[in-house]
Amino acid sequence: FKGFAMKKLNETGWVEKEVPECGPLDAIIKPTCVSPCTSDIHTVWEGAIGDRKDMILGHEAVGEVVEVGKLVQNFKPGDKVIVPAITPDWDDEAAQRGFPSQTMEPLGGWKFSNFKDGVFGERFHVNLADANLAHMPDGLSDEGACMLVDMWSTGMMGSENADIPLGGSVLVIGIGAVGLSAIAGAKLLGAGRLFAAGTRPISVKVAKKYGATDIINYKEGPIDEQVMELTDGAGVDSVVIAGGNLENTWKEAISSAKAGGTVSNVNYLSGADNVLIPRVEWGCGMSNINIKNGLCPGGRVRMERLADLALCGRQDPELLVTHKFEGLDKIEDALYLMKEKPKDLIKPVVML
Template identity: 95%
Template sequence: MATFKGFAMKRLNETGWVEKEVPECGPMDAIIKPTCVSPCTSDIHTVWEGAIGDRKDMILGHEAVGEVVEVGSMVKNFKPGDKVIVPAITPDWDDEAAQRGFPSQTMEPLGGWKFSNFKDGVFGERFHVNMADANLLLMPEGLSDEGACMLVDMWSTGMMGAENADIPLGGSVLVIGIGAVGLSAIAGAKLLGAGRLFAAGTRPVSVEVAKKYGATDIINYKNGAIDEQVRELTDGAGVDSVVIAGGNLENTWKEAIASAKAGGTVSNVNYLSGADNVLVPRVEWGCGMSNINIKNGLCPGGAVRMQRLADLALYGRQDPELLVTHKFKGLEKIEDALYLMKEKPKDLIKPVVMLDLD
């Protein structure tokens, strides 16, 4: 049986290289060799914060572009050698939840998130994709590997946060957190018609991209509570929509809800970890009767979602490559890129690792 090498979560708080058998390709599936991968803060939550519990020798990673190596007998749209974009979320499209419009929750909560959750991820020489025809997208001409890799999770998640925030045309929006997901939410909010667009964060590299993506005001959370600054800047009115894309469980939800107008929407795309409960502030939420709506979700997957995001890049609506600040080359550099995400230097938004595998 052929084997391959991958970078894995050995157990909680421990990573390392493992060798595994190449996964079997089912009749509707595909085996991919990655050409570009990117670590995510989610990988950090998984390994060092126990956000999804313990995993043994599970290959990490869920953001990839790659080349098809093998397809199943029922796959119609792809063949070996095709370059493809692989969404981070690969739903089971025949599941009941998908048919109700919630494909990222197929089989169980977060069930569409398979890579580095329920099965090995993309940080290896090979990886498996279920339902290839529905989940993969042929790489369009004019899109770089690095840019495409930013679509599969960062853009999809951040823009879903904006989509869920019920942004009225010309409405005011606050995005809390300006990492890659928050920046993507800013890009999405502008495309959805936001007027005044507040971005809460401090890193200069992210502030620069936030402005390029459409932020009109930058809020430094070190200067005081975010909601108090928003209220001051809006003459007490607050904002129509809030996207939570960072922060902590102690203060962020209170500040988000306290920033919203009556009838506004708070949309969470932050991967919550570190505690078992989320505290919703009673008074700021109007004792539960403020008409401030709270929404959440796991980003959509699938080929149609990837095509739409790719079109935003291809037709110049926004530029995904603005998120990429660090580039590595070679399989062994995946480890360095992941630990860079863990260390979070001030000049980092997202790293990518370029691969040229046999």
């Protein structure tokens, strides 16, 4: 079958592959809607996880089951499914310790377009189908569901990790699809004042719809200085980092947090070897400002819960979709659009 791949660092192209073998607990899926992720851009053009050869890209998909292993109980060919970007090995010890995204090795729950072929092809393989697929509910569109598998799951985790007190103040740095999902999550988790740092006008619009109360333009001065001015020097209880860079963002995040606050990172860091934590702003290491981080949560229950948030009208995942393509061949255009990040883009989807 045909798939769109990372041929090597800085090079993409179409490849032909054999349909993978379906193990007894596994499934083979035919995607019906896929979306490129900024992480695919870090992977191909920044070498953030090292070189990869002829690996099919993509980890955001919904689709239809074409084959299941003989021990799979809850899914059968023809079922419409939501496929989480992260498909953990649920029997691994890291899952038992509560960190399923880190099974087998650090980031080991992230298989598609990391160390196994991803979803940008006519077929793809899912391990542990009963644990790593969710039935597509009535009332959710393919493109809406496609926004849950990584964007909502990651961004909302960023806010869950940020220990937001009821009515607490929150700063979300970066308002691409991940930061916007963090805003949506922060609102649901009880944020009071909710600052959003970013500039793309389409993102600013959605940030307000998802619950941002104040927009900060990071191009007009350091984010922490703007936060301090807007809060009369108080700072915020929780910060989510969902964009930015290694030169400024960590300093801005730590300096915006109150003593005892939490900085939660979901940004995929690339471009330098070290993260610089500002010593004085971090209270010489004694400020009680906690730093947390995590990889997108995967698995079936997570998808079902996120789908319920959408179905119950708590937030609308389709607000993230700005561009819609038709046909497998358009995956290439969608990925390059994600690389260019035009002003009117949040997320493109490709309908197959």
